[in-house]
Structures are given as structure tokens and as C-alpha cells.
Amino acid sequence: MPALCRDCLTEFDTGRRCPSCGRPRVLEHDELWDLSIAHMDCDAFYASVEKRDNPDLADKPVIIGGGRRGVVSTACYVARIRGVRSAMPMFKALQVCPDAVVLKPRMSVYVEASRAIKSMMEELTPSIEPLSLDEAFLDLTGTRRLHGAPPAVMLARLVKRMKDELGLTGSIGLSHNKFLAKIASDLDKPRGFSIIGKAETEAFLRPKPVRLIWGVGAATQNQLDKAGIRTFEDLLRWEQRDLTARFGSMGERLWHLARGQDRRRVTRNAPMKSISNETTFFEDTADPDILDGHLWRMAEKVSDRAKAKGLAGRVVTLKLKRRDFKLITRRTSLPDPTQIADRIYRTVKPLFSQEIDQGPFRLIGCGLSDLCPEEDADRLPDLLDPQATKRADAERATDSLRARFGDSAIMKGRALR
Amino acid sequence: MKISIERATLLRAVAQAQSVVERRNTIPILANVLIEAEGDTVTFRATDLDIEVLDKAPAQVERAGGTTVSAVTLHEIVRKLPDGALVSLTEEAGTGRLTVAAGRSNFSLATLPKDDFPVMASSEYQSNFSAKAAVLRRLFDKSKFAISTEETRYYLNGVYMHVADSEDGRSLRCVATDGHRLARIDAPLPAGAEDLPGVIVPRKTVGELRKLLDEDDMDIAVSVSETKVRFATPDITLTSKVIDGTFPDYTRVIPQGNTRKLEVDASEFAKAVDRVATVSSERSRAVKLQLDEDRLVLSVNAPDSGAAEEELAVAYGDEQLEIGFNAKYLLEIASQVDRENAVFLFNSSGDPTLMREGTDTSAVYVVMPMRV
Numbered sequence: 070m071p072a073l074c075r076d077c078l079t080e081f082d083t084g085r086r087c088p089s090c091g092r093p094r095v096l097e098h099d100e101l102w103d104l105s106i107a108h109m110d111c112d113a114f115y116a117s118v119e120k121r122d123n124p125d126l127a128d129k130p131v132i133i134g135g136g137r138r139g140v141v142s143t144a145c146y147v148a149r150i151r152g153v154r155s156a157m158p159m160f161k162a163l164q165v166c167p168d169a170v171v172l173k174p175r176m177s178v179y180v181e182a183s184r185a186i187k188s189m190m191e192e193l194t195p196s197i198e199p200l201s202l203d204e205a206f207l208d209l210t211g212t213r214r215l216h217g218a219p220p221a222v223m224l225a226r227l228v229k230r231m232k233d234e235l236g237l238t239g240s241i242g243l244s245h246n247k248f249l250a251k252i253a254s255d256l257d258k259p260r261g262f263s264i265i266g267k268a269e270t271e272a273f274l275r276p277k278p279v280r281l282i283w284g285v286g287a288a289t290q291n292q293l294d295k296a297g298i299r300t301f302e303d304l305l306r307w308e309q310r311d312l313t314a315r316f317g318s319m320g321e322r323l324w325h326l327a328r329g330q331d332r333r334r335v336t337r338n339a340p341m342k343s344i345s346n347e348t349t350f351f352e353d354t355a356d357p358d359i360l361d362g363h364l365w366r367m368a369e370k371v372s373d374r375a376k377a378k379g380l381a382g383r384v385v386t387l388k389l390k391r392r393d394f395k396l397i398t399r400r401t402s403l404p405d406p407t408q409i410a411d412r413i414y415r416t417v418k419p420l421f422s423q424e425i426d427q428g429p430f431r432l433i434g435c436g437l438s439d440l441c442p443e444e445d446a447d448r449l450p451d452l453l454d455p456q457a458t459k460r461a462d463a464e465r466a467t468d469s470l471r472a473r474f475g476d477s478a479i480m481k482g483r484a485l486r
Numbered sequence: 487m488k489i490s491i492e493r494a495t496l497l498r499a500v501a502q503a504q505s506v507v508e509r510r511n512t513i514p515i516l517a518n519v520l521i522e523a524e525g526d527t528v529t530f531r532a533t534d535l536d537i538e539v540l541d542k543a544p545a546q547v548e549r550a551g552g553t554t555v556s557a558v559t560l561h562e563i564v565r566k567l568p569d570g571a572l573v574s575l576t577e578e579a580g581t582g583r584l585t586v587a588a589g590r591s592n593f594s595l596a597t598l599p600k601d602d603f604p605v606m607a608s609s610e611y612q613s614n615f616s617a618k619a620a621v622l623r624r625l626f627d628k629s630k631f632a633i634s635t636e637e638t639r640y641y642l643n644g645v646y647m648h649v650a651d652s653e654d655g656r657s658l659r660c661v662a663t664d665g666h667r668l669a670r671i672d673a674p675l676p677a678g679a680e681d682l683p684g685v686i687v688p689r690k691t692v693g694e695l696r697k698l699l700d701e702d703d704m705d706i707a708v709s710v711s712e713t714k715v716r717f718a719t720p721d722i723t724l725t726s727k728v729i730d731g732t733f734p735d736y737t738r739v740i741p742q743g744n745t746r747k748l749e750v751d752a753s754e755f756a757k758a759v760d761r762v763a764t765v766s767s768e769r770s771r772a773v774k775l776q777l778d779e780d781r782l783v784l785s786v787n788a789p790d791s792g793a794a795e796e797e798l799a800v801a802y803g804d805e806q807l808e809i810g811f812n813a814k815y816l817l818e819i820a821s822q823v824d825r826e827n828a829v830f831l832f833n834s835s836g837d838p839t840l841m842r843e844g845t846d847t848s849a850v851y852v853v854m855p856m857r858v
Contacts, residue, residue: 401637401638404636404664404666416638419638420638444789445767447857448772448810448856448857448858449812449854449856449857450836450854450856451666451854452663452665452666452667452668452739452852452854453639453663453665453734453739458836
């Protein structure tokens with residue numbers, strides 16, 4: 070049986086230990102050299118970055134998340150042992166793990182690390198589908214000749230490089246489609262490398278619960294429960310027709326997934342559809358001044374991101390969440406797409422003024438959609454607001470100052486509220 | 487109530503009623519038309535609480551009375567009846583049904599009590615005057631394309647009708663703008679209109695009003711107060727609330743010092759703009775105008791779809807100019823020109839451009855250029 074040492078990358082034939090370095094981190098599988106669809110998932114990504122940058126944290130439980138009202142965004146493996154889970158409310162996490170070190174996310178650092186990992190992946194294949202900052206699908210089909218090594222070797226080399234050069238660990242799932250690759254990467258975390266071959270696909274899935282399927286959440290699970298479907302084995306007993314009749318297009322997908330079939334291709338992310346930003350307050354507020362300050366900062370953040378991507382949008386959306394969690398969204402279209410914070414703010418402001426009585430609010434957000442390239446935007450001045458062009462010019466001047474001297478070099482008074 | 491009425495007469499009245507009623511309304515009776523018969527006339531009344539239309543038609547009234555039925559359903563029925571038919575509308579008291587019969591067709595429609603029908607409160611009008619249908623038609627037809635649909639600037643969602651001083655003395659003036667183009671149309675001030683308060687006539691009212699203005703010589707009685715406006719022919723009365731807001735000071739927007747003058751055959755110009763705009767990007771619809779001695783080059787360059795260019799012989803004697811516009815805006819103002827050449831007055835490529843017909847200043851259009 071083909072085998073590979075994950076530490077020294079020696080390829081050999083069958084054995085529990087590497088004949089070259091003697092270590093036991095060995096991959097052994099009949100289809101080891103043939104499989105080429107992979108899923109790479111970083112281990113406790115945000116927490117690992119923090120531990121890398123501050124070695125004092127290495128053996129402490131570390132939780133990344135925001136604020137008193139926030140939730141756990143990432144928990145390191147030490148914290149996970151104590152029962153902390155991601156998406157857990159922060160106060161609960163601190164109940165089960167009172168000595169945890171809670172850190173606010175430093176997104177720019179994570180983005181930087183993610184970019185470094187992505188450029189390593191790009192050396193392997195152009196077919197990368199990032200799912201978030203810390204995970205991606207890779208299709209290495211047909212790269213063996215190019216690299217002079219099969220995909221499994223290149224993937225083992227990728228995680229080794231991530232560890233050696235970036236100080237970050239990741240787990241690999243290798244299989245023959247995206248569905249199985251994603252399942253595999255989760256099988257032996259952290260620092261895992263799992264393989265699901267064609268031959269054992271059905272046998273592997275049969276006893277597994279259907280909630281393993283990406284996209285089967287509590288609601289679908291509930292529907293499936295009612296149909297008596299808990300495991301893949303249950304699913305296999307259903308005719309395709311009956312599943313489709315009962316669950317619609319999801320049913321058809323389930324029928325294929327039950328057999329380990331997934332024909333989705335690894336593709337670059339679909340083009341961005343909207344840009345938005347939102348914030349949850351420490352305390353619910355109805356104060357128009359405070360909310361106005363937030364609205365401006367939201368508009369500015371959305372605008373910054375649009376400018377960074379060279380995009381603009383025609384539809385401006387306001388999102389508010391009331392104290393009772395009722396969501397209010399209001400949108401309006403512009404005759405001329407924009408990426409200018411001033412225009413976004415002036416568009417969203419009247420929408421907000423109409424809803425101010427609905428407060429106090431716990432969340433406010435602002436978004437831009439119906440996106441287009443920036444060349445098509447902000448081309449049509451307003452007869453009735455001749456100052457708008459000047460304000461837009463001032464904003465561009467502000468942008469270039471910030472680019473040189475940092476974000477706090479210059480800001481509007483209303484941003485301080 | 488029991489009446490007989492000619493199909494064509496009924497159709498006209500019900501057609502107007504059904505376009506006023508609010509289809510998505512949550513108050514059921516607002517979807518209905520109120521039919522009341524007395525003497526030898528029937529009145530049809532419909533409202534969406536902002537607009538009310540009242541239509542009087544001659545009919546044989548066998549039994550006076552009144553009821554309300556769905557305007558849309560009644561319109562659909564009458565529309566499908568054969569031309570020339572005599573339609574009878576009958577409501578037996580207490581049945582809650584209106585019978586519509588014509589020839590061998592028979593319909594029974596659910597009714598709602600006429601007393602529940604909201605009738606718009608009558609109000610005092612400050613200004614009452616009469617204007618020919620042709621005059622009003624010109625004022626509104628030439629301005630309505632510029633009405634804004636932007637909800638946040640609701641005070642632009644209509645035509646601003648007011649009295650203004652123009653070069654030819656005092657005028658009845660209609661102005662509409664959406665911030666990108668503006669139309670300013672003047673007509674000689676009718677007798678009695680001197681005290682007219684400026685009002686913003688909503689878009690929907692402008693649309694309904696148009697149906698009253700088909701006969702050039704018809705006298706339209708216009709009544710205006712701060713909150714309402716009424717237009718009436720002998721048969722039809724259209725009453726509408728006006729938009730409660732302040733129309734911006736549009737006079738600042740109309741350029742006074744534009745000196746670069748282009749004169750062009752409006753229909754040739756419109757056709758050329760339309761042709762080159764075929765390849766413009768869906769979003770911006772940008773068209774570039776390059777002006778040189780008696781020469782206009784229209785061009786579009788859209789990286790995604792292609793490029794186009796067309797040259798027109800024009801009258802232009804000023805220095806070279808390059809200026810961009812949204813093709814749709816150019817087409818809309820060019821199509822307002824019906825008698826003479828279109829005269830464009832430019833300043834720079836970043837300033838508003840003025841357009842009028844020949845030397846006529848009673849219809850002036852302003853359009854904002856776009857960056858190209």
C-alpha cells in the first residue's frame with residue numbers, strides 16, 4: 070500500500086513508521102497517489118495566530134471574540150478541552166473557563182496570515198476556493214507532472230511549510246470531491262491529514278449522522294428527523310424520486326451525497342454581491358447622536374471596502390435590530406452608483422430618520438449592493454446639491470492623506486460621536 | 487338602484503376609476519368605485535385617499551340609489567362586453583350584490599355599503615381659473631419626464647405648478663426635476679390665476695390629469711389651495727392632495743452665463759444618440775459629445791461591449807468642447823422639441839447644460855453632464 074511520511078515527505082510502501090526518519094506520522098492508503106480534491110482548514114486559526122505572536126499564551130486557554138455581548142469567534146484547543154465552543158456567548162464561555170485569556174480579534178493580522186497561506190496554496194494550483202480566511206478547497210487534479218509529485222505529497226508539504234514558515238498549523242482532508250474532502254479535514258484535527266478513498270466512501274458514510282452534511286442545520290435536521298432520517302444509511306433507503314418530492318432540490322442533493330457523489334467544482338469565489346458592515350452595541354441605544362455617529366462610521370467602512378475593491382453600488386441598505394431582536398431593513402436605489410462615504414451616509418440617513426422612533430436598537434448596519442466597477446460610479450453630479458462634488462473631492466483627498474499617514478490622520482467630527 | 491347605460495360611456499368612467507383605486511390597498515372599500523344614480527345621471531367616484539376622481543355620465547335611471555363594487559372587476563367586465571351594448575346595473579336592496587347584465591351576459595358582483603365609502607373633504611380654494619386643455623397638456627407633458635422617483639426627496643415626486651415672472655410677463659409655470667435634469671415650462675398666466683399658491687402636483691395626479699386633456703379646446707376649471715388641487719371638465723372632476731413639502735429653489739440651477747451655442751435638428755440628434763447608445767454600458771449609458779467648428783461627433787466607448795461613433799453636421803462656432811451625458815437624459819429632452827431646432831447652451835464639461843427650442847424661452851431644459 071502506498072505510504073507517505075508527513076514529517077520528512079518520504080514516499081514508501083506500507084509501514085507504521087517512516088523508514089527514513091523513523092517517525093510515526095505516516096499516511097497509508099490504496100488511493101493515496103490518486104486523490105486530488107482537498108480541503109485545508111487551519112487549526113483554531115485566530116487563536117493560533119495570537120499564540121504565535123505571543124508565546125506566553127502558548128499553554129493558556131485563549132478565546133478570540135468581541136466584547137461583553139459578543140460571542141466566541143475562536144477558542145484555542147486548550148480552551149476547547151475546557152468546554153468552550155465557537156459561537157458560544159462570551160459570558161457562558163467565561164463560566165466554563167474563567168481563567169481564559171480573552172482577546173479582541175486583530176483582523177488585519179489574520180488577513181495578512183491568510184494571504185501568506187493563500188500564496189503558498191497558489192504555488193500548488195490555480196484552482197483554489199477560499200471559504201473564509203482560514204479554509205479553502207484545492208483541486209490538484211493534473212498537477213502531478215508539473216510538481217513531480219502526487220497531490221498528497223504537495224499537500225503534506227503545504228502544511229509543513231505553514232508550520233515552518235508561518236508558525237500556523239492546518240488540517241487536510243483529501244478525497245475525490247468537495248463534500249468528502251470537507252468532512253475528511255475535520256476527522257483528525259488538529260494537524261490532521263485524513264483520506265477518504267473512492268472504495269470506502271459508502272462504507273465510511275453509512276453509519277454517520279446526516280448533520281455531517283454542510284448546509285444541514287437544525288431546521289433541515291428537524292425535517293429529516295420527521296422522515297426518520299438520521300444517518301446516511303437511512304438516506305440510502307430512499308428513492309431519488311421520493312426524496313425530491315419531499316425535500317425539493319435539497320432532496321436530490323441528499324440522494325447524491327448519500328452515495329458520496331458531489332459534482333460541484335472547485336472554483337474561485339463568485340463575484341462579490343454586496344458590501345456591508347454592522348455593529349452590535351454594548352448597550353441598546355435610541356440616542357440619535359450616538360446612532361448618527363455609528364451610521365457615519367458604517368458608511369465610511371463600507372466605502373473604504375468598496376474603494377479597496379474598485380467597486381461601487383447602486384442600492385444602499387439600512388439594517389437595524391430592535392431590542393426585541395426584530396430586524397428592520399430599508400433600502401433605496403441611487404440613479405448613479407456610488408462608492409463615496411458621504412453619499413452613502415446621506416442616502417442612508419433619511420432611511421434611518423424614518424425609523425428612529427422604533428428604537429432603542431441593539432444593532433445598526435449599512436450595506437451597498439447592485440455592485441458595479443468604480444468606473445461607472447459617481448459620474449453624475451446633482452443639480453440640486455452642487456456641493457456634493459466638492460465633498461466627494463474632499464473625501465478622496467482625505468483618503469490619500471490616510472493612505473500616507475494612517476487612518477487617524479484626519480477624520481470627520483461626526484466620526485467621534 | 488337600477489340603471490341602463492351605454493357600454494362606451496360606462497367603460498370610460500370605469501376605466502378612469504380603476505386607474506385611481508389602489509390595488510394593493512388593505513382597506514377593501516378603496517378598491518371599489520362608488521356608483522350613485524339620480525335624475526338622469528350616474529356618478530362614478532373612486533379614491534386612493536390622495537386622489538379622488540368623480541365622473542358624471544348620462545344614463546336611464548329607473549330607480550335611484552347607490553352602491554360600491556370592485557372597480558377593477560367592473561372594468562374588466564365592461565371592457566369585454568361587445569361594443570354598442572346597453573348595460574344594466576341593478577342592485578336589489580339587502581342582497582349585497584350588484585347585477586351587471588348586457589345581452590345574454592349576466593354577472594353578480596359583491597358590493598360594500600356606499601355609506602362606508604370615504605369622500606374627500608371639500609375645501610376652500612384660494613385660486614380658481616380656467617385654462618384650455620391644450621395649454622395644461624403642454625405644461626405637464628413637457629415637464630413630467632423630469633419628475634423624480636427618489637423616495638428620500640419626496641418633494642421632487644411631482645410637478646411644481648406656480649406663478650412666475652418670465653421674459654414674457656407673468657406666467658403659469660410648471661417645473662420638475664430629479665436633480666439630474668430639469669424642465670421649466672411657461673404659459674401665459676390665465677385670468678384669475680394671479681393668487682395661485684405654488685403647489686407640487688404628485689406624479690400619479692399628473693398621469694390621471696392627462697386623461698382629461700385630450701380635447702384641445704376644452705375649458706378646464708382649475709382650483710388650487712395650499713393643500714389641494716382640482717381639475718374639472720363638465721363631466722369629470724379630479725381632486726388631489728398636493729405634496730406637502732417645499733420645492734427647492736430651482737432658479738439657482740438654471741445656468742445664466744452659458745455661451746457656447748450648438749444648434750441641431752432635434753430628431754436627427756435624437757436618432758444619432760439612440761444609435762450610438764446601443765453599445766453603451768447598461769449602467770451609465772454615457773455618451774460623449776465632441777464639438778468642433780460646425781461638427782458634432784457622438785461617441786460611446788464601453789470596454790465591455792464595444793464602441794460607436796457618429797458625426798452630425800451642426801451649427802457651432804465656439805471653441806472645442808468635450809462633454810458627456812446620460813443617453814437617456816439627452817433623448818428625453820430632445821424628444822420635447824417638436825417645431826424648431828434644438829439649441830444647446832454649454833459652459834464647461836462639468837457645468838449644467840441648457841436646452842431650448844429655437845429662441846423660445848417658454849420651455850427650458852437643464853441637464854447635468856456626466857464624467858466620461
